[in-house]
Amino acid sequence: MIQQQGLSLKQAGGNAECKPDVRLLTDMEPQKADILIVTVKSYHVESIIPYIKTLFTNTRSVLFIQNGMTHIQYLPQLQDHSIYLGVVEHGAMRASDACVSHTGIGRTKVAPYVDGHAGINWEGLKSEAFPFILENDWYAMLSRKLHINSVINPLTALFNVKNGRLLEVPQWTELMRGLSREACNVLRINRMEAWEDLVQVCQNTSKNTSSMLRDLEQGRQTEMDAINGYLVQLAKQDNINVPNHEFVFRAVKGLELLKGRGDRNG
Amino acid sequence: MIQQQGLSLKQAGGNAECKPDVRLLTDMEPQKADILIVTVKSYHVESIIPYIKTLFTNTRSVLFIQNGMTHIQYLPQLQDHSIYLGVVEHGAMRASDACVSHTGIGRTKVAPYVDGHAGINWEGLKSEAFPFILENDWYAMLSRKLHINSVINPLTALFNVKNGRLLEVPQWTELMRGLSREACNVLRINRMEAWEDLVQVCQNTSKNTSSMLRDLEQGRQTEMDAINGYLVQLAKQDNINVPNHEFVFRAVKGLELLKGRGDRNG
Numbered sequence: 001m002i003q004q005q006g007l008s009l010k011q012a013g014g015n016a017e018c019k020p021d022v023r024l025l026t027d028m029e030p031q032k033a034d035i036l037i038v039t040v041k042s043y044h045v046e047s048i049i050p051y052i053k054t055l056f057t058n059t060r061s062v063l064f065i066q067n068g069m070t071h072i073q074y075l076p077q078l079q080d081h082s083i084y085l086g087v088v089e090h091g092a093m094r095a096s097d098a099c100v101s102h103t104g105i106g107r108t109k110v111a112p113y114v115d116g117h118a119g120i121n122w123e124g125l126k127s128e129a130f131p132f133i134l135e136n137d138w139y140a141m142l143s144r145k146l147h148i149n150s151v152i153n154p155l156t157a158l159f160n161v162k163n164g165r166l167l168e169v170p171q172w173t174e175l176m177r178g179l180s181r182e183a184c185n186v187l188r189i190n191r192m193e194a195w196e197d198l199v200q201v202c203q204n205t206s207k208n209t210s211s212m213l214r215d216l217e218q219g220r221q222t223e224m225d226a227i228n229g230y231l232v233q234l235a236k237q238d239n240i241n242v243p244n245h246e247f248v249f250r251a252v253k254g255l256e257l258l259k260g261r262g263d264r265n266g
Numbered sequence: 267m268i269q270q271q272g273l274s275l276k277q278a279g280g281n282a283e284c285k286p287d288v289r290l291l292t293d294m295e296p297q298k299a300d301i302l303i304v305t306v307k308s309y310h311v312e313s314i315i316p317y318i319k320t321l322f323t324n325t326r327s328v329l330f331i332q333n334g335m336t337h338i339q340y341l342p343q344l345q346d347h348s349i350y351l352g353v354v355e356h357g358a359m360r361a362s363d364a365c366v367s368h369t370g371i372g373r374t375k376v377a378p379y380v381d382g383h384a385g386i387n388w389e390g391l392k393s394e395a396f397p398f399i400l401e402n403d404w405y406a407m408l409s410r411k412l413h414i415n416s417v418i419n420p421l422t423a424l425f426n427v428k429n430g431r432l433l434e435v436p437q438w439t440e441l442m443r444g445l446s447r448e449a450c451n452v453l454r455i456n457r458m459e460a461w462e463d464l465v466q467v468c469q470n471t472s473k474n475t476s477s478m479l480r481d482l483e484q485g486r487q488t489e490m491d492a493i494n495g496y497l498v499q500l501a502k503q504d505n506i507n508v509p510n511h512e513f514v515f516r517a518v519k520g521l522e523l524l525k526g527r528g529d530r531n532g
Contacts, residue, residue: 158424159521171520175513243509247441254437255425 001098010095011102013129025051032058035120037065042226045071052078061119063110067149067211068226069142075113083113084120085138087145091208107131111138143187147194148201149227151179153212154248157222157255160213164206167199175244176202182242186235212252219259224252267364276361277368279395291317298324301386303331308492311337318344327385329376333415333477334492335408341379349379350386351404353411357474373397377404409453413460414467415493417445419478420514423488423521426479430472433465441510442468448508452501478518485525490518 006019025048036059040048045066052062062078064071065086075083091104110122110132126132135141155166155175166172180198184191215222228249235242272285291314302325306314311332318328328344330337331352341349357370376388376398392398401407421432421441432438446464450457481488494515501508 158517159524161524165524169520169523171516171523175516175520178513244513247444247510247513250437250441251424254435254441257435257437258425258427258431 005098008099009102010099011129025055028055030055030057035059035061035063037063039065041221042066042068042071042223043221046074049074049077052081056081064113066226067223068146068230070226070230072142082119084110085113085142086110087141091205105129105131107133109133109135109141111135111141113138140189143189144194144197146227146230147180147183147187147189148198149223150183150231150245151176151198152202152205153210153222154224154228154252155179156210157212157216157252158248162206163202163208163210167202167206178244179248182235182240182244183231185240186231186238186242216252216255216259221260222252222256224249224256228252271364274365275368276365277395291321294321296321296323301325301327301329303329305331307487308332308334308337308489309487312340315340315343318347322347330379332492333489334412334496336492336496338408348385350376351379351408352376353407357471371395371397373399375399375401375407377401377407379404406455409455410460410463412493412496413446413449413453413455414464415489416449416497416511417442417464418468418471419476419488420490420494420518421445422476423478423482423518424514428472429468429474429476433468433472444510445514448501448506448510449497451506452497452504452508482518482521482525487526488518488522490515490522494518 002020002022006017009016009018028051033056036052036056038045038048038052045064056062057080059081061082061084063084063086064075065088072085087109089106090102090108091106093101093103095101108131111134122132122134152163152166155172156163159165159172166176176198177195180195181191184194209217212222212224212227228245231245232242232249234240235245268286268288272283275282275284294317299322302318302322304311304314304318311330322328323346325347327348327350329350329352330341331354338351353375355372356368356374357372359367359369361367371394374397376386377400388398388400418429418432421438422429425431425438432442442464443461446461447457450460475483478488478490478493494511497511498508498515501511
């Protein structure tokens with residue numbers, strides 16, 4: 001569809017269209033590019049790695065934009081590349097198979113995976129509607145996002161509500177507190193700062209449907225493994241109690257199983 | 267409606283009708299009866315007690331049929347009555363405001379609240395379609411039912427599924443295990459027996475919609491306080507960890523708040 005119709009972008013500043021040269025990985029010739037940006041879901045990163053090694057040997061810089069941290073384990077396989085990690089704060093939704101709707105301008109944060117990278121002048125690439133910020137601590141950057149995702153995503157998916165509801169229902173805000181506290185223990189980040197950050201994001205995205213709820217609604221696999229599943233694994237290694245994350249992990253994985261089978265009601 | 271139309275009963279063995287003399291408590295004269303059967307929701311027992319004391323001074327036997335155990339605390343106020351506690355295993359649904367549908371024959375278990383009661387010959391009252399069983403340990407009887415309700419009710423309410431689904435989705439069966447284990451610790455009942463009992467009931471009622479899910483669907487108050495709320499309180503007194511019960515308590519109380527407001531979707 002994209003090959004035939006091109007891609008279109010709906011945004012406040014005016015719509016845009018382009019006709020990108022899209023190919024399946026299996027149909028692709030080796031490429032040389034300024035940068036390779038990998039935006040597959042975290043659970044697909046592992047299967048992409050061999051293609052990067054063979055098709056992009058001459059492309060030095062690779063930017064990985066995924067939720068959670070489970071994909072980090074595969075990056076050491078890419079010894080010959082300069083790796084960046086990124087998180088995106090734009091509001092965006094797939095309006096149809098060949099159309100993306102840009103619903104809110106946000107920052108794209110980028111951090112080098114190991115020190116000493118050069119190559120991409122991120123600050124030079126930014127525009128008003130598409131700002132880049134170069135971070136120096138990828139772990140802090142990803143763990144901050146992981147903490148937020150691990151609270152907002154499963155609760156909105158479980159209760160079938162938009163993000164803002166979690167702050168309107170006091171009992172659910174208590175559940176946010178429990179999940180946040182546990183995530184901070186596991187990720188070893190400051191509880192108070194993390195909580196303020198979380199509330200801020202929840203307010204800013206109050207009208208949004210979380211990606212996890214959207215995945216469930218559409219019968220797709222969620223990113224539960226990379227988000228709460230990752231925290232549960234890490235907690236087990238470090239002997240930290242995370243009963244709330246264990247609960248939401250099992251609850252949402254069960255919903256995923258049922259909705260993936262097409263049984264949406266009862 | 268019941269005064270005008272009478273009550274009707276739908277059941278496999280043939281339908282039945284009756285014209286009971288129904289009154290509001292506030293319109294009632296003092297009564298003398300063989301037995302008073304109290305079937306209000308557990309959270310209404312407290313407000314009923316003064317009426318029992320004034321309207322039913324000459325009625326010796328009172329049978330309380332409620333879920334959970336929060337109503338037990340009010341029973342010592344009824345010093346002049348012989349009190350029985352009961353649990354009902356019939357399948358029944360309110361088909362309309364004046365019609366009850368009897369969907370499955372079950373046992374009614376009755377146990378004296380304190381020893382030395384006489385008065386009612388329960389065994390003599392039973393029929394094939396309405397068996398009574400006299401138990402001697404009310405605590406064992408109610409805690410067995412509380413354990414089962416505290417697992418099946420909140421999970422079915424949360425996931426919006428019929429009882430049987432919980433055994434079909436392995437991740438949810440794991441959540442059942444966690445809730446069951448905690449409830450057994452708090453109620454000090456045998457874990458293995460309780461688990462077998464729970465699975466049996468879940469299988470027997472696999473096509474049923476739990477009362478808690480039905481309460482939520484109809485925007486009514488649930489019995490969360492008397493069931494999981496009671497366990498959470500008891501656990502706090504005894505310093506026992508019940509993170510799974512805390513989670514479902516907050517989760518379902520939040521749903522109750524939202525659905526009670528009439529916001530059924532998002």
